[in-house]
Structure formats: structure tokens, C-alpha cells
Amino acid sequence: MKRWLSYVKPYTLYFVLGPLLMIVEVIGEVLMPMYLGQILNEASEGTLNTPRCFMYICLMILTALMMMAGGVGGAYFGTKASVNYAADVRRDVYRKVQKFSFANIDKFSTGSLVTRLTNDVTQIQNFINTLLRMCMRSPGIFIGALIMAIRLRPQLSWIFAISVPVLAVIIGFIIKTAFPRFGIMQEKVDKLNSTVQESVTNVRVVKSFVREDYEIDKFTEANGNLKASGISAMKIIILNGPVMTLFMNITVAAIIWFGAHQVMGITDTMAPGDLSQFITYANQILNSLMMLSMMFMMSSRAIASGRRISEVLDEKVDISDEYASQKDMTVTNGSIEFKDVTFRYYKNSEDSVLEKINLTIPAGKTVGIIGSTGCGKTTLVSLIPRLYDTDEGEVLVDGVNVRDYSLRNLREGVGMVLQKNVLFSGTIEDNLRWGDEDATMKEIIAAADSAQADTFIKNFKDGYQTELEQGGVNVSGGQKQRLCIARALLKKPKILILDDSTSAVDTATEARIREEFRTGLKDSTKIIIAQRIMSVMEADMIVVMNDGQITGVGTHDELMKTNTEYQEIYASQMESKEKEA
Numbered sequence: 144m145k146r147w148l149s150y151v152k153p154y155t156l157y158f159v160l161g162p163l164l165m166i167v168e169v170i171g172e173v174l175m176p177m178y179l180g181q182i183l184n185e186a187s188e189g190t191l192n193t194p195r196c197f198m199y200i201c202l203m204i205l206t207a208l209m210m211m212a213g214g215v216g217g218a219y220f221g222t223k224a225s226v227n228y229a230a231d232v233r234r235d236v237y238r239k240v241q242k243f244s245f246a247n248i249d250k251f252s253t254g255s256l257v258t259r260l261t262n263d264v265t266q267i268q269n270f271i272n273t274l275l276r277m278c279m280r281s282p283g284i285f286i287g288a289l290i291m292a293i294r295l296r297p298q299l300s301w302i303f304a305i306s307v308p309v310l311a312v313i314i315g316f317i318i319k320t321a322f323p324r325f326g327i328m329q330e331k332v333d334k335l336n337s338t339v340q341e342s343v344t345n346v347r348v349v350k351s352f353v354r355e356d357y358e359i360d361k362f363t364e365a366n367g368n369l370k371a372s373g374i375s376a377m378k379i380i381i382l383n384g385p386v387m388t389l390f391m392n393i394t395v396a397a398i399i400w401f402g403a404h405q406v407m408g409i410t411d412t413m414a415p416g417d418l419s420q421f422i423t424y425a426n427q428i429l430n431s432l433m434m435l436s437m438m439f440m441m442s443s444r445a446i447a448s449g450r451r452i453s454e455v456l457d458e459k460v461d462i463s464d465e466y467a468s469q470k471d472m473t474v475t476n477g478s479i480e481f482k483d484v485t486f487r488y489y490k491n492s493e494d495s496v497l498e499k500i501n502l503t504i505p506a507g508k509t510v511g512i513i514g515s516t517g518c519g520k521t522t523l524v525s526l527i528p529r530l531y532d533t534d535e536g537e538v539l540v541d542g543v544n545v546r547d548y549s550l551r552n553l554r555e556g557v558g559m560v561l562q563k564n565v566l567f568s569g570t571i572e573d574n575l576r577w578g579d580e581d582a583t584m585k586e587i588i589a590a591a592d593s594a595q596a597d598t599f600i601k602n603f604k605d606g607y608q609t610e611l612e613q614g615g616v617n618v619s620g621g622q623k624q625r626l627c628i629a630r631a632l633l634k635k636p637k638i639l640i641l642d643d644s645t646s647a648v649d650t651a652t653e654a655r656i657r658e659e660f661r662t663g664l665k666d667s668t669k670i671i672i673a674q675r676i677m678s679v680m681e682a683d684m685i686v687v688m689n690d691g692q693i694t695g696v697g698t699h700d701e702l703m704k705t706n707t708e709y710q711e712i713y714a715s716q717m718e719s720k721e722k723e724a
């Protein structure tokens with residue numbers, strides 16, 4: 144609750160003015176029936192004349208104008224308050240998500256984070272908007288109309304003593320039934336968004352596997368579930384209206400029955416204008432209760448959404464540099480050491496993905512990592528820029544535990560071309576500038592040249608200003624990989640990690656890229672993960688991995704003599720080479 148109140152603070156003025164101006168409207172609403180009743184009464188008594196009639200009309204117009212000003216002002220400030228409030232909440236959720244580690248993101252799923260950032264925040268915004276409009280209006284009208292009615296006709300007011308509690312019980316029942324249904328509905332929105340997000344971002348893969356029907360079925364199911372939960376929740380809301388109206392009509396009928404007896408002088412005496420005024424108050428009282436019930440209904444939805452947003456805001460970011468002891472330290476040499484490193488993605492799982500890894504990489508060396516798919520190569524190198532943290536043991540860069548660097552300095556020093564890499568919408572130049580915002584055009588071209596990208600970029604009609612579409616879909620796989628390498632090179636990192644980053648590049652081009660690394664990046668430590676033995680053969684040091692463990696370290700010649708696994712990989716790749724030839 145404290146959190147939600149803290150967002151009110153910057154907009155306190157709007158939060159106060161909104162409801163206050165609504166009170167003006169309420170006062171008008173309670174006064175109006177009084178004028179009308181008075182006119183009717185005077186007309187039936189025969190005392191009404193033109194000047195008096197004019198006076199009442201003037202009073203009514205004035206009240207109406209006042210009500211309008213209050214209503215418009217109240218709505219204006221209410222909207223301003225709720226929109227600003229929601230924008231701030233959204234900003235904080237977004238910032239938090241940006242701080243999330245890979246593990247945090249894995250936990251929530253992207254689809255669910257998107258729903259929380261959009262739909263859930265909107266639910267809260269709508270609720271606050273309604274709350275600000277109604278929090279004074281409904282109780283205000285309820286109390287105001289009740290006082291006026293009792294003052295006007297105490298003899299008839301006992302009717303409220305019955306109808307109000309009965310109505311309150313009905314409303315309570317409706318809210319209690321609707322509450323859990325909204326929670327379920329929000330979950331279904333989540334599912335639907337996840338489904339849509341996944342299939343729309345990957346629509347190309349869906350099409351290439353002709354899986355449209357399957358995806359449509361999946362969507363239809365999620366959509367159907369949302370519809371069903373929506374109907375189940377709406378049923379209650381739909382029921383709410385007619386039941387209330389019926390109840391209100393019964394109350395009015397009772398008032399007319401007993402009131403008419405009084406007007407006719409059977410049980411008492413009552414002016415007809417008073418009766419009409421009394422009925423209007425009764426309507427206002429019951430209506431305001433109905434509005435209150437709607438507000439509670441919305442609150443149940445907002446609470447469900449609020450919980451989901453809190454989950455994100457409360458999530459502990461598991462990788463931070465809060466306790467880093469050497470925040471000013473930067474990566475200067477680029478030596479790396481793994482000491483007894485054990486890691487698992489699922490912390491309660493028994494099998495670890497990496498098991499007691501020990502490895503020393505001197506600064507400036509080129510290291511190849513090779514091993515069967517799924518053996519933990521990507522996982523191993525992810526620990527260097529702290530995309531994940533070790534469970535046991537430590538990773539040292541320049542002799543310092545990676546946890547002791549500030550995340551910024553560590554990641555500035557480590558350039559990593561991810562296996563699953565993406566480019567963003569924008570020009571090629573914009574994308575390359577991710578590596579270094581202040582790079583000159585000359586530096587950009589040099590980096591692209593080293594990555595063997597300059598030639599094909601220049602062949603594009605717009606060159607470096609070519610617009611890339613979201614995810615970089617309008618360049619080929621090999622071109623995309625080279626752009627990603629150029630982007631990393633521009634960082635001039637002390638440690639450069641290429642995770643299977645040349646798999647889509649032809650061997651001749653790949654050889655040229657390797658040559659560039661050798662001459663242009665002499666001082667940087669280069670770690671190259673590859674499937675092709677050709678890609679790592681010339682490295683100073685080759686690491687062979689199998690099932691989360693290192694089974695051999697050495698040069699190509701050494702491994703060819705000592706490591707059976709390496710020999711097997713070599714043999715199988717050369718065999719297929721010969722077959723091709």
C-alpha cells in the first residue's frame with residue numbers, strides 16, 4: 144500500500160482538486176430536486192407567479208452551470224492524476240525490467256512482462272480515474288440525498304432503513320463472487336499475450352514450418368479461455384444492473400404507495416412536490432450505492448493487476464553490483480580464470496550444467512572452445528560478463544572476481560557476440576553505434592571492415608544509412624553475424640567473445656575475419672566458440688568440452704596427440720570434407 148501511495152505524492156494537487164470539484168457537482172445534484180419540488184408545491188398551492196418562477200429557473204440554471212464547472216474540472220484533474228500516476232508506475236516497472244538479469248527474465252517470460260507493463264497498468268489507471276470521480280460523488284450524494292430526504296419527510300424515511308441494508312447485502316454478494324473471477328481473467332490475458340507475442344515475433348519460422356494452423360489453434364484456445372473467463376466475470380456485472388434496477392423500482396413503488404396515501408390525506412398530509420422530490424432523492428441514494436458497487440468491482444480488478452505489478456517491482460534482481468568492492472576497476476589486461484566453477488540454471492536441480500571448471504586464459508591469447516551441442520559452451524562464457532552468476536567457485540578477470548567490478552565497467556571490457564543475436568530497427572550506423580556511441584565514421588568503417596562487413600554495406604543503396612527492420616530481418620544470416628561482430632569490435636573490448644558467430648559465414652570470409660583479429664586485436668583476449676574445427680585450429684589454446692566439463696586443453700597439435708574426443712571431432716569433420724570433395 145505504501146508503494147501505491149508514494150506514486151500519489153508528485154500529483155497530490157490533482158488528487159485533491161479532482162474529488163473536491165466533484166463535491167461541487169454533488170451539491171448541485173442534491174439542490175436541483177429541491178427547486179423542482181418547490182415549484183411543484185407552489186404551483187399546486189396556487190402561489191406560483193412569473194417573478195417567482197423566473198427566480199427558480201435562474202437558480203436552476205446557475206446551479207447547472209456550477210455543476211458543469213465542477214464536473215468538468217473534477218474530470219480534468221482526475222484524468223490528469225490517473226494518467227500521470229500510471230505513467231510513473233509504468234516507468235518504474237520498465238526500469239526494473241531493464242535491470243533484470245537473464246535469470247529474472249527467464250522467470251517471468253517476456254509476454255507476461257509486456258502484459259504487466261501495458262494492460263495491468265491501464266487497469267490501475269482506469270480504477271484511479273473512477274475512484275477520483277466517485278470517491279466523493281457517490282458517498283456525497285448518498286449522504287446528501289439521505290439527509291435531504293429525512294429532513295423532507297421523516298415519516299417516509301423508514302423505507303430506506305429496509306432498502307439500503309438489503310441492497311448492501313446484494314452488492315456484497317456480487318463483489319465477493321466477481322473478485323476471484325477477475326484474477327483468473329487477468330491470468331488469461333497474460334496467456335493470450337504470451338501466445339500472440341511468441342507467434343507474431345517468430346512468424347517467419349511459423350510459416351516456414353507451415354505451422355499456421357497449429358498457431359491458430361493455440362491462439363483460439365487462449366482466446367476462448369479469455370472469452371470464457373471474461374463472460375464468467377461479466378455475467379456478474381451484467382446481473383448487477385438489472386437486479387439493482389428492479390430493486391430500485393420496488394423501493395420507488397413502495398414510496399409511491401405510502402407517499403400517495405399521505406398526499407391523498409389518508410394517513411397524513413403531503414404536498415405533491417414533496418413526493419416528487421422524495422422519489423428523486425430515493426433514486427439518488429440507490430444509484431449512488433450502485434456506483435459504489437461498480438467502484439468496488441473495478442477495485443477487485445485493479446488489486447489483481449496491482450499484485451502482478453508488485454511482483455515485478457519486488458523481484459530481487461539477482462545480478463547487481465551493489466556489493467562490488469572495486470567499482471572503479473576497469474578491465475585492462477584481459478586475463479581470465481575459472482576456479483572450481485559449478486553452475487546450474489535451475490537452482491534446485493541435482494545435475495549441474497557446468498561441473499568444477501578450472502581454466503586459466505592468459506591475456507591477449509586466442510582461445511577456441513569446441514564441444515558437442517548442449518555441453519555448456521555458451522553457459523561457460525556467459526559467466527565472464529556476468530550474464531549469469533556462478534553457484535560455486537569464482538570467475539576472475541585480471542585477477543579480480545567479476546562480482547567485484549561494477550557491471551558497467553565489466554561489460555564495457557567484455558565484448559560478447561551472442562549466439563542468439565539481434566539487431567534493432569534503425570540504420571546500420573545506429574546499430575553499430577551500440578558498440579560506441581561516440582565513434583567517428585572512420586572508426587565505424589574500420590570496425591565493419593575488420594568484420595568483413597564494409598563491402599556488403601557499401602553495396603546497399605543507402606550504405607550505412609540502410610534501415611534495418613526489427614530483428615534485422617532484411618539482411619542475410621551471414622551479413623547479420625558480421626554486423627554483430629562489427630558492433631562488438633567497435634567497443635574495442637579487452638576480452639572479445641564470439642559464440643558461434645561465424646557459423647553462417649563462408650569459410651574464406653571467416654578466415655579473413657580471423658586474420659583481422661590476429662593483426663588488429665593483438666592485445667585483446669579472444670574466445671571463439673565454434674562447431675567447425677577449422678575455426679579454432681590456429682588458436683593459441685583450444686578447450687574441449689563435454690557434458691559440462693573440460694576434457695582437454697592444448698594446441699591443435701597437442702590435442703591431436705592426447706585427446707581422443709578432439710581426434711574424433713577432427714576425423715568426422717575431415718571425413719565429411721573429403722566426401723564433399
Ligand SMILES: Nc1ncnc2c1ncn2[C@@H]1O[C@H](COP(=O)(O)OP(=O)(O)OP(=O)(O)O)[C@@H](O)[C@H]1O
Pocket residue numbers: 249488489496514515516517518519520521522523562643
Ligand atoms: N536459459 C536457460 N535455462 C535453462 N537451461 C538452459 C538455458 N540455456 C541453456 N540451458 C541448458 O544448459 C545446457 C548447456 O547449454 P549451452 O547453451 O551452454 O550449450 P552449448 O554448448 O552452448 O550448445 P550449442 O553448441 O548448441 O550452442 C543445455 O543442456 C541447455 O539445455
Ligand SMILES: [Mg+2]
Pocket residue numbers: 520521522562642643
Ligand atoms: Mg551455445
